[in-house]
Amino acid sequence: MVMDHQEPMIKNVTLSNQSLIGKLNRWQWWVLVGLNIFFLIVGQAAAVLLGRFYYDQGGNSKWMATLVQTAAFPILLIPFFLIPSSKEPSNSSAPPSFKILASIYFSLGVFIAGDNMLYSVGLLYLSASTYSLICATQLAFNAIFSYFINSQKFTALIFNSVVILSFSAALVGINDDSDGPSGVSQWQKVIGFLCTLGASALYSLLLSLMQLSFQKVLKKETFSVVLEMQIYTALVATCVSVVGLFASGEWKTLHGEMVGFSAGRVSYVMTLVWTAVAWQVCSVGVVGLIFVVSSLFSNVISTASLAITPVASVIVFHDKMNGIKVIALLLAIWGFVSYIYQNYLDDCKARRTRNNDSESQTGSLS
Numbered sequence: 001m002v003m004d005h006q007e008p009m010i011k012n013v014t015l016s017n018q019s020l021i022g023k024l025n026r027w028q029w030w031v032l033v034g035l036n037i038f039f040l041i042v043g044q045a046a047a048v049l050l051g052r053f054y055y056d057q058g059g060n061s062k063w064m065a066t067l068v069q070t071a072a073f074p075i076l077l078i079p080f081f082l083i084p085s086s087k088e089p090s091n092s093s094a095p096p097s098f099k100i101l102a103s104i105y106f107s108l109g110v111f112i113a114g115d116n117m118l119y120s121v122g123l124l125y126l127s128a129s130t131y132s133l134i135c136a137t138q139l140a141f142n143a144i145f146s147y148f149i150n151s152q153k154f155t156a157l158i159f160n161s162v163v164i165l166s167f168s169a170a171l172v173g174i175n176d177d178s179d180g181p182s183g184v185s186q187w188q189k190v191i192g193f194l195c196t197l198g199a200s201a202l203y204s205l206l207l208s209l210m211q212l213s214f215q216k217v218l219k220k221e222t223f224s225v226v227l228e229m230q231i232y233t234a235l236v237a238t239c240v241s242v243v244g245l246f247a248s249g250e251w252k253t254l255h256g257e258m259v260g261f262s263a264g265r266v267s268y269v270m271t272l273v274w275t276a277v278a279w280q281v282c283s284v285g286v287v288g289l290i291f292v293v294s295s296l297f298s299n300v301i302s303t304a305s306l307a308i309t310p311v312a313s314v315i316v317f318h319d320k321m322n323g324i325k326v327i328a329l330l331l332a333i334w335g336f337v338s339y340i341y342q343n344y345l346d347d348c349k350a351r352r353t354r355n356n357d358s359e360s361q362t363g364s365l366s
Helices: 015-021 026-056 062-067 073-082 098-125 128-135 138-149 156-174 186-218 223-247 250-260 265-292 295-305 308-317 323-365
Strands: none
Touching (some): 026 062, 026 295, 062 098, 062 250, 073 265, 098 128, 128 156, 128 308, 128 323, 138 156, 156 186, 156 323, 223 265
16 A cells, blocks of 8 residues: 555645644744655655565565554544534535445445555565555556546646556566565566556545545535545454454464564564554645645645655665666656646646636625
8 A cells, every 4th residue: 555545635725724724934834844744755655665574574464464554543533633623614515424424434444455455465475666666557547537437637648647657567567576575476476566556546446436425425525524534444444454354364373473573573563563653644644735735735745755665665675676667667757747747737727717716706896
């Protein structure tokens, strides 16, 4: 699972959030922005590297690796209770029933658990750098699903991004990946590639379904509502992972894993704990950037951070960055830039439209 694994889909900062941000002076605002960027980038990179470390040191439970991706969701309760919810306008539509909300959260939570499992299998059979490069394809899948499900425009820049990221994934797919985990057969590497690619596609589908839920069912995209969805879906995903852990029988091997963990028993426990914490720290950074700046800026940083993990894996695990991987990384960055620039153009257009509407309303009042 990557940063964006719990990326919220908010279009604008709410009015109450804007009023709170307005109380900060410029340097306080920049400190807050920098802190959230740090949380996002470091959280994502640390989570992926710790996940690879877990496997390298003798961990082998795919369900445990899946569980830690959402198990620390109570951390999200901190910003949920510290940041006040926006006030609903008096003419707001009636909220959906409990049964509808429960069905949405349950369905999405089950999908997230399955998506996390695919990511866990991918990381088991691939090096951290290869895994991260394949994860970059989620942007291409996101553009495709957004076009069909959310009626997003498919511009030339978005098309360019999809094509370039597809080429990047294809290069990674044909790469020998000789620096991959020891004892992994070529067939298992193919499984790892397909699982990671499938996880990226499923995650992008999840984002589009979340956006559709906000538009058609919840009919609002405030900070608190998105955070609620993150918390409840993570709760469901955690429960599903626990059930999978016991139903598969993997729970019986956990004690043996801990005893045989190369770095020691304490390191085994701390690896799992800090992996779980790292994923939620990343989520706090994503939500924090939406609160302080905008969803566009949060998406930009989330996207850019995908290119940092392969570099970090080279430094930490000494993964080999051969010519094919370097070209794939450059293509991924090219695809990122195209995607981000299109979002920037869309944001500028939306701002101009809002300013024109505001000026027209002011003129009519005068």
